[in-house]
Amino acid sequence: MATRKTGKKSSPSARKHRAAEPVPPADAPRQPARPGEPSARLQELRRKIDAVDQRLVRLLNERASLVVEVGKAKRSDGTPIYAPHREAEVLRKVLASNQGPLSERSLEGIYRELMSGSFALEQPLRIGFVGPPGSQSNDAAVKQFGSSVDYEDLHEIVGVFTEVRRGHVNYGLVPIENSLGGGIMETLDAFKANAHQVSIYGEVQIAIHHALLANCQPRQVRRIHSKPEIFQQCRNWLSTQYPGVELMPSASSARAAQIAADECRKALEIGAEPGSAAIGTALAGRIYGLNVLFPRIEDDPNILTRFVIIARQQARPTGDDKTSIMFTTEDKPGALATVLGIFQEAGINLSHIDKRPQGRERWTYTFFVDALGHREDPAMAAAIEKVKTHCRELFILGSYPRSRRIL
Numbered sequence: 001m002a003t004r005k006t007g008k009k010s011s012p013s014a015r016k017h018r019a020a021e022p023v024p025p026a027d028a029p030r031q032p033a034r035p036g037e038p039s040a041r042l043q044e045l046r047r048k049i050d051a052v053d054q055r056l057v058r059l060l061n062e063r064a065s066l067v068v069e070v071g072k073a074k075r076s077d078g079t080p081i082y083a084p085h086r087e088a089e090v091l092r093k094v095l096a097s098n099q100g101p102l103s104e105r106s107l108e109g110i111y112r113e114l115m116s117g118s119f120a121l122e123q124p125l126r127i128g129f130v131g132p133p134g135s136q137s138n139d140a141a142v143k144q145f146g147s148s149v150d151y152e153d154l155h156e157i158v159g160v161f162t163e164v165r166r167g168h169v170n171y172g173l174v175p176i177e178n179s180l181g182g183g184i185m186e187t188l189d190a191f192k193a194n195a196h197q198v199s200i201y202g203e204v205q206i207a208i209h210h211a212l213l214a215n216c217q218p219r220q221v222r223r224i225h226s227k228p229e230i231f232q233q234c235r236n237w238l239s240t241q242y243p244g245v246e247l248m249p250s251a252s253s254a255r256a257a258q259i260a261a262d263e264c265r266k267a268l269e270i271g272a273e274p275g276s277a278a279i280g281t282a283l284a285g286r287i288y289g290l291n292v293l294f295p296r297i298e299d300d301p302n303i304l305t306r307f308v309i310i311a312r313q314q315a316r317p318t319g320d321d322k323t324s325i326m327f328t329t330e331d332k333p334g335a336l337a338t339v340l341g342i343f344q345e346a347g348i349n350l351s352h353i354d355k356r357p358q359g360r361e362r363w364t365y366t367f368f369v370d371a372l373g374h375r376e377d378p379a380m381a382a383a384i385e386k387v388k389t390h391c392r393e394l395f396i397l398g399s400y401p402r403s404r405r406i407l
């Protein structure tokens, strides 16, 4: 109810007769606002946004109250806090109901952050990643789990497996395949050593973008730090934009950002011109205090890295899943073809295959395949049982929702 200057509340009839503040129609000639002053139209639109925000805050907290109850229910029946099948369902329903103008990418980003907040309401989560902070893996973890969980730099891929296995982190995120370089052998080897205790619980596809980061003007750049393979991925851009610059190899793009920031700071302390830059993620720029001079300088804008989320739990079916299987075949001609043929006969599509030396006998291999479907699907379960009869060893690394979007 409106309150007049006296503080008394006005009666509905009195309000009815008070001349409402004129709201110019959308197509009215724009009243020239005083310099620096928003126009009447802009002010009215902002008032409407404020009113919508009030409703949104109420709805978000209504949703959060339900999530608190979800957390209690999960604790009483031991259901995992992070539920990728439910996350996939929430995102699918939300995006299906989106009529715009908000883009799907924006709406997904909002909901990922909303679900990150849910974790904080249900139970604080710790996510292990391969650092240093600002690495591509850190960028992928934050894009997947949002800002309301704790992150722990476990330095090496094998360290993420170890800490997930020990329960020191709830989930881990490790790179498994890059569209340029293929399979990440440290991850494949880590699965060979941990297949009993760690499962693949989800997957994340990240578009890899490299930015030139520095605290100086573009023309002042004299040396650029980064990983050798990142210099390769930006070779054409570097040769046209910075043909004479000194390229300084570093162990990681995040470390490169740290070094460039330190060199810039030392130069400024002695009054010298800072000339150090790094190629890394925009996240690394934010962490180490470097500006993005040029975003997306990679020669190929379609580089993707696929990460897997590892856990001590198994993900439930969603109807759109993948099953990753690791196996060594018998040492006889055509053994691998026989295994692949079993999936083909079962009408199961294989989306990925990779191999690593088996490690015990020379020229024997451990194979990794991704089959479309969940291990609980009858056709998949039957095919896997048949494949086992042609393998020395077979481990199901995990069944999990297929990643349908690139973050």
Ligand SMILES: O=C(O)C(=O)C[C@]1(C(=O)O)C=C[C@H](O)C=C1
Binding pocket: 067, 070, 081, 082, 083, 084, 086, 087, 090, 114, 115, 118, 119, 122
């Ligand atoms: O429904 C659940 O299991 C929740 O934990 C809630 C919720 C959500 O915010 O919608 C949060 C986290 C997810 O992994 C899935 C969904």
